[in-house]
Amino acid sequence: MSEQTTLLIRQAQLDETRWQSEPVREPDAGQLVCAVETFALTANNISYADHGTTLGYWRFFPAVDDWGVLPVWGFGTVTESRVEGIAAGERLFGFFPLSSHLLMTPHRQTPAMIEDGAEHRRELPAVYNQYMRTSADPLYRPEFEAQQALFKPLFATAFVADDFLAEQQFFGAGKVLLSSASSKTAMAIAHLLRARADVECVGLTSSGNVTFTEGLGCYDKVVSYDELATLDAATPVVYVDIAGNGALRDEIHQRWDSRLKYSCAIGGSHWQARSDTPPEHGPKPQFLFAPTHVERRVAEWGAAEFQQRLANAWQDFLPLAGRALEVTIRQGPDAIGQTYRDLLAGTNNPSQGYMARW
Ligand SMILES: NC(=O)c1ccc[n+]([C@@H]2O[C@H](COP(=O)([O-])OP(=O)(O)OC[C@H]3O[C@@H](n4cnc5c(N)ncnc54)[C@H](OP(=O)(O)O)[C@@H]3O)[C@@H](O)[C@H]2O)c1
Structure with a gap:
C-alpha cells in the first residue's frame, strides 16, 4: 500500500507546518484516487491560506484540529477508480490539496470534466470542484503544463x-x-x-x-x-x-x-x-x-460562449506567459516546504515560476 504525504499548515500561524504521512485510502464504490503529480506555487496560494477561514479555502480539504491543507492548482492522474466512466490513467487538471493524493467522490461528469461531490465540498463554488479531463481539452499541451x-x-x-x-x-x-x-x-x-x-x-x-x-x-x-x-x-x-x-x-x-x-x-x-x-x-x-462574475457572465452569454471567449483570450496570452517566466521545478517534500515558506516571506523572484513535484 502506498503512502500519502500532505503538508499541514497551522491556520492561525501560517509559518508553522508539518508533514503528515498515512496510507493512501482505498476508494469505496463511487470513489477514485488521484495521484497529485505536479502543481504551481504562487502568492495566490498564500492568499488561500491567509483567507482560509474568511473565504472558506480551508474547507476544501479538511484537516484535523486547527491545521489546514493548502489548495493548489495542478495535474494529477487517476490511479484507482470505482466510478463508471472514469478509468485509471485519466489525467486531470484542477484544484488539488498540497498532498500526494486526493480521494474523490465524483457526482457529475461530462466528456470535458469530472466534478467532485464529496459532502464537505458541495456548498463551495463549483468552479473549484471541477477537474478538467486533459484528453478533452483542445488547448491542452503536455509541454505547457507549467504555464497552465x-x-x-x-x-x-x-x-x-x-x-x-x-x-x-x-x-x-x-x-x-x-x-x-x-x-x-x-x-x-x-x-x-x-x-x-x-x-x-x-x-x-x-x-x-x-x-x-x-x-x-x-x-x-x-x-x-x-x-x-x-x-x-x-x-x-x-x-x-x-x-x-x-x-x-x-x-x-x-x-x-x-x-x-x-x-x-x-x-x-x-x-x-x-x-x-x-x-x-x-x-x-x-x-x-x-x-461571482463568472457565474453572471455564464448566465448572460451561456457556458459555451463564456468558455470560448476565455479560451481565445488565453491563447493570445500564452506567448507572454511563456516568455515572462523561467519555470523552476521544486521536487520532494523538503523543496516544496521551502518554496511555501519563501512565498510566505515574499522572497521569491517574480521571474521564476515554481512548479512542485513529489
Ligand atoms: N480575487 C481573485 O479571484 C484572485 C484571483 C487571482 C489572484 N488573486 C490574488 O492576486 C495576488 C497575486 O497572485 P499571483 O499568484 O499572481 O502572485 P505572484 O505572481 O506569485 O506574485 C509575486 C509578486 O507578489 C508580490 N509579493 C508576493 N509575496 C509577497 C510578500 N510576502 N510580501 C510582499 N510582496 C509580495 C511581489 O510583487 P510586487 O513587488 O510587484 O508587489 C512579487 O513579485 C494574490 O494575492 C492572489 O490571491 C486574486
Missing part, C-alpha cells in the same frame, strides 16, 4: 476583471493603476487592458522588481511604490489592487481622492501589510470575487 498551472486559474480572474472594468467604461477614468505589477495576475490584467485603446495601464511594484516588470512590455509605464508621488494625481484613475497593502491603498486613495473613480480589490500578495480599516478618502474598495 501557473497562470490559467489567475487568468480567469484577469479575464473577468478586464471584462468588468470595460463593461463599466472604466468608471469614466482613462488610466488604471495596478499594484503588485510583477505578479502573474497583474501581468495578465495588463496584457488584456493593452488590447483596449481607451485606457492606459500603470504598473506599481517594489523597487527591486521594476526592471523585470518593465521587461514584460505589457504596461504603459512602471513606477515603484516609493515613487508614487511622481504620478499626476489630477488625472482620474481606477485602482486595481493586487497587493492588498493597506498603506499603499490609503496613499492612493488620499492622493487621488475624488479622482479615484473605482477601487477594485483583487489580491493580497502583501498579506502581512493588509489593513481591515477602510480608507478615509475616495470610494469604498470593492472586492472582486471572480466566481
Whole structure:
C-alpha cells in the first residue's frame, strides 16, 4: 500500500507546518484516487491560506484540529477508480490539496470534466470542484503544463476583471493603476487592458522588481511604490489592487481622492501589510470575487460562449506567459516546504515560476 504525504499548515500561524504521512485510502464504490503529480506555487496560494477561514479555502480539504491543507492548482492522474466512466490513467487538471493524493467522490461528469461531490465540498463554488479531463481539452499541451498551472486559474480572474472594468467604461477614468505589477495576475490584467485603446495601464511594484516588470512590455509605464508621488494625481484613475497593502491603498486613495473613480480589490500578495480599516478618502474598495462574475457572465452569454471567449483570450496570452517566466521545478517534500515558506516571506523572484513535484 502506498503512502500519502500532505503538508499541514497551522491556520492561525501560517509559518508553522508539518508533514503528515498515512496510507493512501482505498476508494469505496463511487470513489477514485488521484495521484497529485505536479502543481504551481504562487502568492495566490498564500492568499488561500491567509483567507482560509474568511473565504472558506480551508474547507476544501479538511484537516484535523486547527491545521489546514493548502489548495493548489495542478495535474494529477487517476490511479484507482470505482466510478463508471472514469478509468485509471485519466489525467486531470484542477484544484488539488498540497498532498500526494486526493480521494474523490465524483457526482457529475461530462466528456470535458469530472466534478467532485464529496459532502464537505458541495456548498463551495463549483468552479473549484471541477477537474478538467486533459484528453478533452483542445488547448491542452503536455509541454505547457507549467504555464497552465501557473497562470490559467489567475487568468480567469484577469479575464473577468478586464471584462468588468470595460463593461463599466472604466468608471469614466482613462488610466488604471495596478499594484503588485510583477505578479502573474497583474501581468495578465495588463496584457488584456493593452488590447483596449481607451485606457492606459500603470504598473506599481517594489523597487527591486521594476526592471523585470518593465521587461514584460505589457504596461504603459512602471513606477515603484516609493515613487508614487511622481504620478499626476489630477488625472482620474481606477485602482486595481493586487497587493492588498493597506498603506499603499490609503496613499492612493488620499492622493487621488475624488479622482479615484473605482477601487477594485483583487489580491493580497502583501498579506502581512493588509489593513481591515477602510480608507478615509475616495470610494469604498470593492472586492472582486471572480466566481461571482463568472457565474453572471455564464448566465448572460451561456457556458459555451463564456468558455470560448476565455479560451481565445488565453491563447493570445500564452506567448507572454511563456516568455515572462523561467519555470523552476521544486521536487520532494523538503523543496516544496521551502518554496511555501519563501512565498510566505515574499522572497521569491517574480521571474521564476515554481512548479512542485513529489
Ligand atoms: N480575487 C481573485 O479571484 C484572485 C484571483 C487571482 C489572484 N488573486 C490574488 O492576486 C495576488 C497575486 O497572485 P499571483 O499568484 O499572481 O502572485 P505572484 O505572481 O506569485 O506574485 C509575486 C509578486 O507578489 C508580490 N509579493 C508576493 N509575496 C509577497 C510578500 N510576502 N510580501 C510582499 N510582496 C509580495 C511581489 O510583487 P510586487 O513587488 O510587484 O508587489 C512579487 O513579485 C494574490 O494575492 C492572489 O490571491 C486574486
